[in-house]
Amino acid sequence: MNTVRQATVRLVDEQGAGGKVREIFDDIKRTKNIDFVPNFWRALATHPDQLELVWRQLKALMHPEAAGRQSKLDAKTRETIALAVSATNGCAYCVNSHTAALKKLGVDGETLGEILAIAGLFNQTNALADGYQIEPDVLPPLE
Amino acid sequence: MNTVRQATVRLVDEQGAGGKVREIFDDIKRTKNIDFVPNFWRALATHPDQLELVWRQLKALMHPEAAGRQSKLDAKTRETIALAVSATNGCAYCVNSHTAALKKLGVDGETLGEILAIAGLFNQTNALADGYQIEPDVLPPLE
Amino acid sequence: MNTVRQATVRLVDEQGAGGKVREIFDDIKRTKNIDFVPNFWRALATHPDQLELVWRQLKALMHPEAAGRQSKLDAKTRETIALAVSATNGCAYCVNSHTAALKKLGVDGETLGEILAIAGLFNQTNALADGYQIEPDVLPPLE
């Protein structure tokens, strides 16, 4: 019998990875300054093109300096967005991973609590606004 | 040019409906005690089998007396669930329709506000529980 | 190594809680008539202001008599909304907790099944209404 809840695909092992996958695995570890390849990327690696597309996008948006881009947001803000989205969607893997990333960036438990408090608040107001069928305010122009 | 945001399908007209669709349209109006067929059912009617499957299920769950079933919940509670789910999903058509149904059942604006307040609150706590990665409590057995 | 999926923060222990947190913990147990503090509140307690804000709101909406308010909904209906929202969002902790609360209020398995059936049904119709791009019905005025 299989054990339950194993990943859909056999995760690609770092040792077994070759070619494009190996290069991307190395880039992930270097860019993120970690010494292992997270399970997420090991799963995507079963589909090397998809691994490349998602990594390229994530690198560009979350590690802009490594991708040769400028960002208007700092690293903590970027990971904060990631955590807020993941908590909203209830994605356990993602919450776990972005919480770890924020801690690594020096974010303490109190700040994590504040991020989640704000994410929680707006999940509430979103349901209220949709539930009350509230029309957008007519706002004065900003520019 | 088409107008934007029209329904995906041409809504089936009450006048033009025949056979199974006509019977179900009549049953919808009789069961819900309304004198028109809501757009939702007119869209499903383009797919008569689907119209029948969804209506049969909705009639059984939401109009149990008409379906010859017993329900442990009263009509207001059942519509309350419908509104809470629809506000959570942000479905504009559905919020509009279930709000109207609740008003027709005599629910006033203050009670509607309370339903939405509670639905909003738990959208908040859901995001908090998922965001904090909180494990279920070990509860004493109930029976 | 950490174990996986532990909560983001170290849950505040009832014994170790002092000041505002201790008072709220006592109020939670008294108001909910339980002899332990659920993990959810122990996590929020790492952020005492947030604990207070969420508890104040939950107490006002879910335990109105204890908060000196009147409610138009009874306790079962209020917990029913909580379960319907939690099932819709797929929040495991929350489903677990509100199911236990409903059982404690005397709701049997058959009624729980009916609540979930109705919540399930409207998740279906929500996707259908949005998927078919159905415009709201023009409804006659209710008042």
Place this chain on the structure above:
Amino acid sequence: MNTVRQATVRLVDEQGAGGKVREIFDDIKRTKNIDFVPNFWRALATHPDQLELVWRQLKALMHPEAAGRQSKLDAKTRETIALAVSATNGCAYCVNSHTAALKKLGVDGETLGEILAIAGLFNQTNALADGYQIEPDVLPPLE
């Protein structure tokens, strides 16, 4: 006939508001430095207790200085979370409102685009992580 999609409740007019509602309306305008009361608050005002609970929480979390609290996050980061959550939930009113708030805080279109790009990216990775049934990484302890 009613017009379609009007709000569920008759929005409370600033002129007609009295007592607690009037005080909160004034506090909203003062705290947010705006000269009108947004429709969201005018709808909640039909339920003055709920208006107070939601406003108290939103003021504490989003306008901490006015609430006499300290925040570890700056105002732009807080509104960024609000926009990311609202885009994830697809709440039109909320996206509209938080976009306006960010613009008022001096956030330009390029930065808004970056916020949305990151929110979009993690909605993608959330679906991938859940879809692949990926187990959390076993992470080394951080403290």
Place this chain on the structure above:
Amino acid sequence: MNTVRQATVRLVDEQGAGGKVREIFDDIKRTKNIDFVPNFWRALATHPDQLELVWRQLKALMHPEAAGRQSKLDAKTRETIALAVSATNGCAYCVNSHTAALKKLGVDGETLGEILAIAGLFNQTNALADGYQIEPDVLPPLE
């Protein structure tokens, strides 16, 4: 003490099922060509009417030939929709079950990866379109 995260209801045992439930259990095994009754149906069986309603609909839509219906979609496409929806909602049971169904239909890991990649992509673009408040294109008529 209960173990945590047990199902809400005691799953109905195949051996203990009688009458309508037994018939539907047999139909599920025959129609799906499996030799056990999945936990999902064993839970619904605590509510025989609901078991019947959901099974009738699922049989009609997912096993049309057995239900005497014609389908315009083939079995792989139908299960593909099921997986895409389940990944989007982050329903662990459902992702697990529909992944197994797709594998049984001969879908390999690469194709599963492609399905998830596309589902992931559109969760991204959905958040972007909602986040940017993009109005529908005015499209030329198709017919």
Place this chain on the structure above:
Amino acid sequence: MNTVRQATVRLVDEQGAGGKVREIFDDIKRTKNIDFVPNFWRALATHPDQLELVWRQLKALMHPEAAGRQSKLDAKTRETIALAVSATNGCAYCVNSHTAALKKLGVDGETLGEILAIAGLFNQTNALADGYQIEPDVLPPLE
């Protein structure tokens, strides 16, 4: 006064686009065989890097032949996933756009109805499985 619900950013005009944006706009029209640039891409174009990242990914996954890739899924199945995800998320722009794409691929109203029926069904079963806290089946190994 602004009109309500305008897009967050000023959509980039085809005429005004230059450089990388112009090239991508041309590639979008050529690859999709349409004679206008949809509003979605015109909004992303305010952020050319993001336009490039999202288009590259969408082109690779949805127009693999144009991207020099092989796909295991046909074009209708790919757009079917897009519609199912968009209906699940209730993204109006996206539902509109993918419905038009499916019609252009020759998909008739009956088939669209079947896609939505199946997407609707699994939104129902997702809520039921999560709501009942159903554990995954222990499945026999497939390989």
